[in-house]
Amino acid sequence: MNQSSSTGSEGLSDAQGSSPTSPQLVPLNPGGGGKAPPPSKHSKKGQRMDRGSDEYRQRRERNNMAVKKSRLKSKQKAQDTQQRVNQLKEENERLEAKIKLLTKELSVLKDLFLEHAHNLADNVQPEGPPPGQESAGH
Amino acid sequence: MNQSSSTGSEGLSDAQGSSPTSPQLVPLNPGGGGKAPPPSKHSKKGQRMDRGSDEYRQRRERNNMAVKKSRLKSKQKAQDTQQRVNQLKEENERLEAKIKLLTKELSVLKDLFLEHAHNLADNVQPEGPPPGQESAGH
DNA sequence: TTATATTGCGCAATGA
DNA sequence: CTCATTGCGCAATATA
Numbered sequence: 401m402n403q404s405s406s407t408g409s410e411g412l413s414d415a416q417g418s419s420p421t422s423p424q425l426v427p428l429n430p431g432g433g434g435k436a437p438p439p440s441k442h443s444k445k446g447q448r449m450d451r452g453s454d455e456y457r458q459r460r461e462r463n464n465m466a467v468k469k470s471r472l473k474s475k476q477k478a479q480d481t482q483q484r485v486n487q488l489k490e491e492n493e494r495l496e497a498k499i500k501l502l503t504k505e506l507s508v509l510k511d512l513f514l515e516h517a518h519n520l521a522d523n524v525q526p527e528g529p530p531p532g533q534e535s536a537g538h
Numbered sequence: 539m540n541q542s543s544s545t546g547s548e549g550l551s552d553a554q555g556s557s558p559t560s561p562q563l564v565p566l567n568p569g570g571g572g573k574a575p576p577p578s579k580h581s582k583k584g585q586r587m588d589r590g591s592d593e594y595r596q597r598r599e600r601n602n603m604a605v606k607k608s609r610l611k612s613k614q615k616a617q618d619t620q621q622r623v624n625q626l627k628e629e630n631e632r633l634e635a636k637i638k639l640l641t642k643e644l645s646v647l648k649d650l651f652l653e654h655a656h657n658l659a660d661n662v663q664p665e666g667p668p669p670g671q672e673s674a675g676h
Numbered sequence: 677t678t679a680t681a682t683t684g685c686g687c688a689a690t691g692a
Numbered sequence: 693c694t695c696a697t698t699g700c701g702c703a704a705t706a707t708a
Contacts, residue, residue, distance in 0.1 A: 449703095459679095464701060466680055471699090474682090478616050481623060488626035495633040502640040509647040516654070587688095597694095602686060604695055609684085612697090 450456055588594055 460702075462680080463703085467682085467701075468699090470681055470683090478619070481616070481619050484623050485619060485626065488623065488630060492626060492630055492633065495630065495637060498637055499633060499640065502637065502644060506640060506644050506647065509644070509651065512651070513647070598687075600695080601688085605686075605697085606684090608696055608698085
């Protein structure tokens with residue numbers, strides 16, 4: 401949807417360089433006041449998802465990477481599609497021009513044919529030679 | 539695909555019981571660094587970003603609507619673009635077919651012309667206009 | 677089962 | 693000020 405505008409990249413909130421080893425970053429309620437965040441997700445399976453866990457952070461980081469990658473790809477694809485539209489439109493014009501040319505050529509030839517046919521008819525019809533204007537070069 | 543049946547996804551970090559006095563649940567990720575959550579975004583007079591504020595919630599909700607709308611639109615546009623590609627491809631095929639046809643017709647007519655030209659040449663060669671045996675069917 | 681890829685959604689900064 | 697865009701993180705889900 402963008403790409404038309406030159407908006408491009410803007411600064412964002414934090415320019416954090418995605419530090420793999422980012423200690424800080426608190427979801428706000430690690431071990432502070434509320435211990436268990438929303439106590440357990442569901443009483444379903446034992447899905448340990450300790451938000452303070454190292455494992456958790458690591459998984460999050462990986463997913464964030466994947467998300468970014470996926471979105472980039474998506475954007476690129478959209479761009480390519482738009483480009484293809486332009487390309488096809490261009491080719492379309494070219495083809496139409498060609499058709500126009502061919503049609504005109506064909507028209508000329510057909511007219512010539514008709515002309516000859518008439519001349520022939522005029523020549524053959526009467527037993528005598530052709531009238532004032534005969535075939536000839538022109 | 540996805541399109542999950544709206545499983546309460548938003549409830550996660552927003553399950554706040556709206557405790558104005560207990561700033562809980564922050565989306566994470568501090569802006570410029572570990573800024574404290576105090577109600578003071580920038581050096582501006584407006585400190586209207588109390589998360590528990592009614593005004594805040596209202597603004598958030600409106601923005602969420604806008605975001606959703608914008609994304610829907612974006613998606614739709616991408617879809618339309620893709621559709622246009624298909625349409626253009628189809629038209630291109632049609633045009634190419636037409637070109638092929640015209641080219642063939644033109645070729646036939648040209649051949650006929652050449653043939654006639656040869657016949658004429660043969661007939662003109664001798665001074666006797668009346669063609670004894672023309673190359674009609676030949 | 678685990679790891680990655682997609683997708684919907686909310687938040688905040690910024691553009692209009 | 694309001695609304696529209698956009699980058700980003702989270703979690704659910706889909707795919708490998």
